[in-house]
Amino acid sequence: MFTAIQVIDEDTAQRAKTSFYLSKHGYSPSPYASVEEFVQVNRAPSGVVLLAASGQSSDLPDRVRKIISEAPGLPVLIVSHSVSATSAVAAVKAGATDCVDGSSPADLIVVIQKALNEDAYCRGTQAQQQTAIARLDRLSQRERQVLQGLVGGMTNKQIARHLEISPRTVEMHRAHMLSELEAATSSEAIKLAIVAGMAPLADADHVSAIALAPAYAPKRSPRQIKSPQAAPLDTLLPSVVDVLEGTTDCVFLLDREDRFTYFNKAAVETIANGRDLLGANVWSAFPGARETIAFGKLHQAAQERKPLRFEFYEPDLSRWFDVSVRPIPSGLQVFFRDLTKERQAFAELRRSEERLRLALDASGDGAWDLDLRSGHVEMSRRFLEQLHYDHQLVTQSLDWVKSRIHWEDLPLVEQSIEEHLLDRTPSFHAEYRLLNGLGEWRWILDRGRVVDRDIETGQALRIVGTGKDVTELKRQQAEAAEALQRLELAGAGAGAGFWDLNLDDRTVRFCAASLAMHGIDAAPFAPLSEQCWENSVHPEDLPAAKRALEEALVTGAMFRANYRTRSSDGERWILGLARVVQTSPGQPRRMVGLNLQLSSSL
Incomplete structure (x- = not known):
């Protein structure tokens, strides 16, 4: 699903330039010439608001407050075109999330992803934290102490020594604690404690685990960064190397200090750019990524000890990646693949669809897209306007369209659609009278074709086509x-x-x-x-x-x-x-x- 970006810029050329750049990177921009137009047109905004500002912009804080009042909770980013520092600070105080220099398009992507990440994280974290705190309130004081010990990485014996009770008593409180929290495992209970912000009982004694695989680098013999008590790799996981080197995905491993301990060949070819990154800190090697969603996700996976998957734009490499991260004893295992071409293809598809829509609008034809499962039909805005309907007030459903087709023509239209859905005709074709917004009957020529069917049953799922007002043509034919x-x-x-x-x-x-x-x-x-x-x-x-x-x-x-x-x-x-x-x-x-x-x- 493409992220919606609300672009508000009085400068027509700059607004178009920004929208094109965002579309190119896989976003879904909606341009507006002013805050008033945004408030009036966009009834259910989502994503991020980009508000352009230049010069003194003394009314910038007021515009920010108006956006926030109409779209509460939506991140507002100020795109600065030589705006003064005083105006920028005032806008942030008024509620803007951040301010980015409009002369650097690459920085714009980074700030957008950061805003989306922080917004999603805040929304999710607040809800999770409230739930976790409520569940921890069920515990007795001793059960809370046992859970704090687990958060600190202690064993049952270490907790018992610290609390001066027997290990058997610790086991009893631990079992009851899991029951009260409705947690199936201790890991699930620890996760709840971390989300709720519970402090550990004491620092746990632990031994760092070694990296799971040897490092790969061109023209170098495999080696690994070993912690003080590392055991020989061949005695631990003799088959892991072959698995990681054989996968088509890129793979690297991080230790608990976010240092690279292993690259497979695909990862070296994709992101190293000839550098020897073995032992380097990931955020030092790729400083731009620190401001992206990847920074929060990797640390979330490490803290909560759970696998995560996400997509993000890496500004240092100017690429999109699909990332899967999984905690391992030594740190994190990261699988990723380059999504840049796919994102560009999707963006080009969107541009092609937009060009087709504009061409159809220019020709007077209106494109429509019918989801047969939900009955939702997406109709061309200009075509609806030609029929004197307000596209914002129209219920875009098949039932709404049928309710406006002439009663004498409706059976023939339904029969034509049914014949095509059953694959008895190569396409759907029908002429019928449709009631427009002024209460007048207009002749419509509809053509369509099924573009998606269920693989197993062959049932039609989606049909797309065009509609054209042929009232004048019908009049000329009659004459x-x-x-x-x-x-x-x-x-x-x-x-x-x-x-x-x-x-x-x-x-x-x-x-x-x-x-x-x-x-x-x-x-x-x-x-x-x-x-x-x-x-x-x-x-x-x-x-x-x-x-x-x-x-x-x-x-x-x-x-x-x-x-x-x-x-x-x-x-x-x-x-x-x-x-x-x-x-x-x-x-x-x-x-x-x-x-x-x-x-x-x-």
């Missing part, structure tokens, strides 16, 4: 049909028929009267080959008729020819009249004319 009908009636009264020759593909179309004159069995105005017309002309008259046709095409003069046709009821004399007509650029060249049935040759 054309009416005009043609009047023309045919006039022609029938005069004993005439109409025909139309496409000069590009040499296909000819006849009205019903012309078809009858030529004895051709076909639907009116169906495209027929020129050969079909030639076959209907008497062989003795055909050469002269064809010469007259070609001469008219070359000279632009009127086509005029007398010829006999052969029909089931005998020969008929026809007078053919036609002329080449001018057409719009890109349209087929045409010749249109009349056929008059004669009593004899002229």
